[in-house]
Amino acid sequence: MTRVDRGRPSGVLWPAVAGGAFFGPAVELLDVLGSDERWDWGAVLVRGSVFAVVMGLLLALQMRFSAAARERAAVERAVATGVLPQGADGQWLVRLAAERHRLRTSRWGGPAVAAVLAALVGVVSPSPGGPGGWGWACVVALLLGGGLVGVRSHRGLREADRLRTQLEERLARV
Numbered sequence: 001m002t003r004v005d006r007g008r009p010s011g012v013l014w015p016a017v018a019g020g021a022f023f024g025p026a027v028e029l030l031d032v033l034g035s036d037e038r039w040d041w042g043a044v045l046v047r048g049s050v051f052a053v054v055m056g057l058l059l060a061l062q063m064r065f066s067a068a069a070r071e072r073a074a075v076e077r078a079v080a081t082g083v084l085p086q087g088a089d090g091q092w093l094v095r096l097a098a099e100r101h102r103l104r105t106s107r108w109g110g111p112a113v114a115a116v117l118a119a120l121v122g123v124v125s126p127s128p129g130g131p132g133g134w135g136w137a138c139v140v141a142l143l144l145g146g147g148l149v150g151v152r153s154h155r156g157l158r159e160a161d162r163l164r165t166q167l168e169e170r171l172a173r174v
Contacts, residue, residue, distance in 0.1 A: 012063060016056035018110075021145050022117060024048025025138055029120050032129050039124070039131035044138075075099045079159050088167055096164045100157060107153035114146020 024044040031037045062069045075095045078084055084092070118139045125135030 012056055012059040016052045016059060018145065018149065019055050020048040020050075020052030022113065022142070023051040025121060025142065026117055029117065029124060032124050032127075033120070036129060038129045039135070041131070041134065071095065072099075078163060079103075079156050082159055082163070084163055084167055084170075088170070090171060092167055093164065093171075096160050096167070100160045100164075103153045103157040103160060107150055107157060110149030110153065111146040114142045114149065118142040118146070 024047045027047050028039060028044045031043075032039055063073055072095075074085065075092070076099065078088075079096075079099055121131070121135055121142065122139045124130040125132065125139070131138060
């Protein structure tokens with residue numbers, strides 16, 4: 001197995017970093033709303049960083065030891081690069097359909113979660129225990145992050161459709 005077969009780093013890093021970016025503010029928000037604690041930016045950074053590191057390690061281990069995870073990474077890599085592997089067969093139609101489903105869910109789910117978190121942070125920002133003026137920066141960052149998730153998913157969905165059509169044409173010629 002070559003290094004490329006193990007998956008691109010972004011297959012592990014993107015979900016870990018995105019998850020950490022949403023996890024830190026979400027847990028701090030629960031602390032502020034649930035127990036009347038003051039907003040602590042240090043806790044946001046520590047929680048988000050720990051989440052990203054642990055998630056990255058777990059995803060890397062999964063990639064290393066799970067054949068299904070490597071297959072899913074191969075499909076994600078094909079969609080990201082726009083190139084089907086030479087040996088793509090009829091099973092790839094099923095894999096591309098599963099990837100399309102994941103991308104369709106992420107296209108609306110990621111921005112929706114980000115919008116809810118941003119709205120809650122916006123509500124908490126002016127309160128005495130809230131993050132204050134920096135809370136609005138967090139709101140903007142959450143909205144931009146959610147938008148990025150939506151755009152990445154939308155582009156991936158278009159590419160998955162194009163690859164499915166290309167594979168169907170390739171299989172029809174055989």
